[in-house]
Amino acid sequence: xxxxxxxxxxxxxxxxGASLAQAALPIPKPPSTGAKSFIIQDYGSGNILAEKNSDxxxxxxxxxxxxxAYTIFNELQSGNIALTDIVTxxxxxxxxxGSRMFVEVGKQVAVEDLLQGMIVQSGNDATVALAEYVAGxxxxxxxxxxxxxxxxxxxxxxxxxxxGLPDDNHYMTARDIAQLSTLLIKNYPEYxxxxxxxxxxxxxxxxxxxxxxxxxDDSVDGxxxxxxxxxxxxxxxxxxxxxxxLITVVLGTNxxxxxxxxxxxxxxxGFRFFETHKLYDAGTQLTTSRIWKGSSETIALGxxxxxxxxxxxxxxxxxxxxxxxxxxxxAPVNAGQSLGSVLVKLGEQVVADQPLVSLQSIGEGSFWQxxxxxxxxxxx
Numbered sequence: 001x002x003x004x005x006x007x008x009x010x011x012x013x014x015x016x017g018a019s020l021a022q023a024a025l026p027i028p029k030p031p032s033t034g035a036k037s038f039i040i041q042d043y044g045s046g047n048i049l050a051e052k053n054s055d056x057x058x059x060x061x062x063x064x065x066x067x068x069a070y071t072i073f074n075e076l077q078s079g080n081i082a083l084t085d086i087v088t089x090x091x092x093x094x095x096x097x098g099s100r101m102f103v104e105v106g107k108q109v110a111v112e113d114l115l116q117g118m119i120v121q122s123g124n125d126a127t128v129a130l131a132e133y134v135a136g137x138x139x140x141x142x143x144x145x146x147x148x149x150x151x152x153x154x155x156x157x158x159x160x161x162x163x164g165l166p167d168d169n170h171y172m173t174a175r176d177i178a179q180l181s182t183l184l185i186k187n188y189p190e191y192x193x194x195x196x197x198x199x200x201x202x203x204x205x206x207x208x209x210x211x212x213x214x215x216x217d218d219s220v221d222g223x224x225x226x227x228x229x230x231x232x233x234x235x236x237x238x239x240x241x242x243x244x245x246l247i248t249v250v251l252g253t254n255x256x257x258x259x260x261x262x263x264x265x266x267x268x269x270g271f272r273f274f275e276t277h278k279l280y281d282a283g284t285q286l287t288t289s290r291i292w293k294g295s296s297e298t299i300a301l302g303x304x305x306x307x308x309x310x311x312x313x314x315x316x317x318x319x320x321x322x323x324x325x326x327x328x329x330x331a332p333v334n335a336g337q338s339l340g341s342v343l344v345k346l347g348e349q350v351v352a353d354q355p356l357v358s359l360q361s362i363g364e365g366s367f368w369q370x371x372x373x374x375x376x377x378x379x380x
Contacts, residue, residue, distance in 0.1 A: 027273050027312050033262035036232065036252030040270045041178040043185065043238070043245035044278060044308035045352065049270050054178075057156045057171040058251055061226030062099070062122050063234050064164030064172070066180050067145050067157070068131065069119060073188040074148065075134055076111075083112035085133070092138070093129040098165060098228075101126040102205050113202060115191070120200040121207040122225065124163040131162035138162055149176075152183060166230050174249040177236055181223050181247045185238060195222025195238075212260045213237055217267070223247075225259070235259040239267050244276040276310040279321075279344070279352075283359060286342065287323065291362055294331030300359040301325065304336055309344050309352045320345045323356055335361045 030040070030050035037053035048054070075081045086108045094105035101123030103109055109129070117126035131141035138161055145159040156173035164170070185192050198215070199208045210225040219239040226234035232252035239246055248266040253259040280286065282305045291299040301323075309319065325340040333339070340356035 030269055031265035033250060034253050034258055035250045035262055037174045038250045039174040039178050040266050041247045042276050042310040043182055043247055044276050045310040047310040049274055054174040055156055057173050059231035060164055060172040061228045061231035061234055062164045063177055063224055063226040063236055065118055065127060066224050067159060068127055068162045070180060070184055071145050071148050072130055072134060073191050081111060085111045087111060087114060087129050087133045089129050090132055093125050096124040096128045098124040102203050116194055116200045117202055119194045120197045120209050127163045164226060166228055174251055177249045178247050181236055181238060213263060233259040235263045237263045241271050246270045273313055274310055275313050276308055278306050278308050280307045282306055285359060289325050289329055291329045291331055294362040296362050299362050301339060301356050302359045303354055304357045307352060307354050311346055311351055315346055318346055331362050331364050333358050333362045
């Protein structure tokens, strides 16, 4: 379909704002982490700020529990289970090796307690108990994890268990982990709060969250640690400063301190050299366009989700925005239907490309309107 290009002066003036006088910062190489793989991703825009081996599948250890949590949160949101449900602890759950919540076989524990035991204490026993409650067995739960992973596009991940205990066919990539973390924060904010919880007490035993950055950096509010001898020391973090949220994934370092220091360095790098701006909220009208043979002659166009850009600091004034709008829009049109695109560029680099959609539904016009527009289109 033929399209025409429409530049938006108002759009650009809102982008530039008070940042005109800010000088551009040179972007150095990202910090050396000693990790097998890492990634820094902006939460709002989804832009990758730095990465190393981010598409290489590696053993994730207890980072796996992010996928376990996502699966359980989905069950909660769907109403299939409730936080107040009572789970009877099986012998298998009780015997699961590794980090523990210290639940006892045969005891009954609420889902909410088990979730905090899994998230804050990284308890493998709590994790298996939840998996068995949701799906009947841990094997069935792993199949459910893989189903959700496929649905949300985790192309480099596969799960054999709920805990992250070593298995040759159990793996994730740094990119998948960043994407999963984004969806956890976005889709389940009511449960994400547990990832910032510094300690949890169960059965008179208090255990601290293993994410040391919760004490070191006030901007950090999650997500998860992981460690086995074969996986090394892993850490996924999320932090927010001045409306900009970053997610970092560090996999396969050689110590607890190394994963903490590497994650801190990547967060500092991202916040120091990049800035993220929300240009428009979902549903904001950007323009109107002619619609033919419809009950109205014009149609409102905008974006159906917030439009973010992440750019090097000091280059806000260099942004250039344009809209590509379908030349002949014919009724009927449904709300949310794509009718073009919004493109934001920094020099020759595209920093945002998002569908331009109809903000309203327009039905067919009267017989007379359709005949009239048919005649006008002949001369268009």
